[in-house]
Amino acid sequence: MDPINVSSSKDDGPALRSPVNTEYFVQLADLAQLLVMGLLLDLLLFEGAEIAGLVRLGVVAAVLVGVLKSHGWLLLFALQVSLFSREPRRPDIMLGLVPWLYCLSSIALVGYAYLGKPFRNRVSRWIVAQSRMFLGVEEKNVAQSSTNPPANWRLFQFVGTQFLVWMVITFVAMLALLRLPITTTARSEWFRNATENDFTVWPGASLLVLSLMLVIVFMEASWRQMTGAQAGLYMRSSFMLDHYRDLRMIVVRRLKKKKVA
């Protein structure tokens, strides 16, 4: 799909000769997506909870409205509230495949919400096109597919890359959570490691060095990303800020004199 070119006068294929029908199916596909989303939300929010169906429906509907408005934070908040109320308190962390999948699907849902209507629309069009091809209503545009990386491929590429990123992120987050001294077990392990390594505070020194390096890298990167004008502005504003009181005094005094005169 090319969202930019709106001036094309070419014959865009049989699919576009009946735009009303296609649009109708796209809307149906939109609804189907939202339905799947709702089911998934229901599963994530109320799994194992004994809550009245009407309440569940209401909550899911409210969250779906947030999704429609691209308010992904609302979805995250709902998931967090659900976990806050449902999840048992445990002294140690025992993360595995199921929590990882739960987290991955939750983040994917939040991401889906933030991608908003354009992404939803694109997926719907793909669904409609595939359905039409499957039913034999529309033939595959051979000329286009041979000369051009299909828009669907880019869609899959984007979704695949994003899922890969999310998988890595959640995996790293899981490792970090397992290593961080936030539970009793992890704290005692942390202490044991610290005392076993020649009584040095492990891994304090390494973390300090790493943090310093990161700070330096970030500062350097942000400084190097400045344009010449931004660097000039930064210097000028910093200088002005340092001498602001004196300069203000001088300027205000002059203004008062001018006013009196």
Added chain:
Amino acid sequence: MTNRARWLLIVGLVGLFGGILRGQELLSFLSLSVFAWVLVEWFRFQARVHFELPRIKFERRVNGSSDLSGTLWVGRVVQIDVQVSSLTTIHPVIQIRDVVPEILELVGPSVTTTHAEPTKTDAKQRSFIRYLQNRFIKQYPKGDAVPLPPNQWILDEPINANGLGPNRLAGDGSWFREKPDAPVDSLSSDRFLTKPATGLSGTVSRVTFSYKVGVRAAGHLTLPGVRLTLQDHFGFFQMHRFVQVEQKFRLLPDYFQSAELRPTVKRQNSLPQHGIHRLQRSGTGAELLELREYVDGDPPKSIAWKVSARRDKLMTRKYESEVPVRIHLFIDGSFSTRIGGYGLRLMDQINFVAASVAKAAISVGDPVSGILVDETSVKRLPWFAGDRGFMQLLKALSEFSQIAPPASLTMTNYLMQCGLRVLNERFPELLERRYQPIPFTFFSSTRERFRMAGALAEIYQLGPQEHVECIHDNSKLAYFLHRFLDDAGMTWMAPMIVAPPDPAAGGALRMQILGDAMGKALAHARDNEVFVVLGDLLSCAPNLHQLLRVVKLALGKHHRVAFVCPTSTFLRPGSEIVEPKSGSIHDLMLAAEQARVRDLALQMKRELVRLGVAVSFSGERNAIQMIIAEMGLARDGRTLIQGGMS
């Protein structure tokens, strides 16, 4: 970082603390993952900004030309193509806006594009794009939420080099197709480009956007560059940049091409030289004007012997004069003619009439001169003739149309808002918070002022003291804001000057200057010249008597005089316009203003027509025709109708 990311981080932070404190692993895990996700997106975004942005190149073609300077005409449609290219893939989401100064008017369809691949677009996708663009716009800063103009596009698909090819980069940097027999559709699809000249091969992604503009007024135009807004897919981060792609143009005024003034049917055997007209007064021309009785002193060779023999008394032949007719255009460039916005100023009407009259005169060989009058000075242009002279006159009018505004020291909220908005458009990187540390304050207006002063200080390289003066001194900030807006191609913005205690004195001075200029022109005039005064004379109508003295002198010397006094409302001073359309304040004020203008116009008309001067109160075609009629009268010397009114 956008509010979207901030909200997500806040919710994530709360969840993380809650999860850790309560020992809920999944809650902590989810919240920490969200943190990590935002961090990764930030890294990806920064990488894009750092590596991709500097490689994006822009080229603008105005009417097919990418020259750094050129000439455009008022009232004509101009095609602008912006080509975006990069040696790497251009990743979405990028909003591109070619900054168009106020002197241009966007016309035509909203978005036209030649994308770098075969297209498949339909009406539904247009609405989708519109939605996408609106969604994008909504995330803009507060002052920037404007209806989407056609010079703005959003790339939400990657533009890469996987398409057809190859095209090649010529040695002069222009692209050409390697396969001349390739189908036309693939011309815009070719993205696989190489550089044979250097031996380096690389892929180039390219996309071209097109839009159309109309030129509103004469003057100067600088197309400054392209404003970019980069955003990640999820809308967590945004960055604005301005890329300079500067092109300068001279904008020449439009003119009305009147019908051919030269007769198409040959009426006389001896046609005078081009630019010489047969004046029906006694002179030394070739055509007979009249026969009269001989009087002492008549040259013997002028005696018509045959007629004398028939009548039995001496008759003398009198011949017509053959004279050139010269046109003096007095162009008023006072402040009141320059306010009101490009295309709506009195100056624009004056330019149109002046250029049309000049064209009509030059086409029949009459030389034209311009006398440019402003608040304090008079500039006399040389005589222009021929096509080259006409172009020189238009250039002079163009120069005169756009001069720097007077140094205004009055600050208004509107000026502040305009300044902030134009700064945001032209120098978005200078308004970013992290690059401009400012003292802590609770008030957003104070913060805005600090930022604006800082940006202006950087643009105009002000010292620390002037920087602080801009923060605390309204007049200083107003001065630099006016200067900045003028540099950015904005029209003059009221209040330009402090209202004088005696407005009549200003009118008297203008009339004095105009009268002096007419007097000087009159002193150098020959016979049968046409004096055309184009200006905002209604605003100084009470001082008209200062001008009438010179007008009477000009008429006494057999010159023709015409006045064109356009009004900003384009309404003719009739009786119906003074009736308010409704009881609203706006309509009542409009009716009152029209009544005032009508009275002034009637009074002025009465005085001028009584003398035999043609007057028009509009800057439209009938004013041009009136002046052309006066020029015709000056050419043949007839005096059938004295004065006129349109």
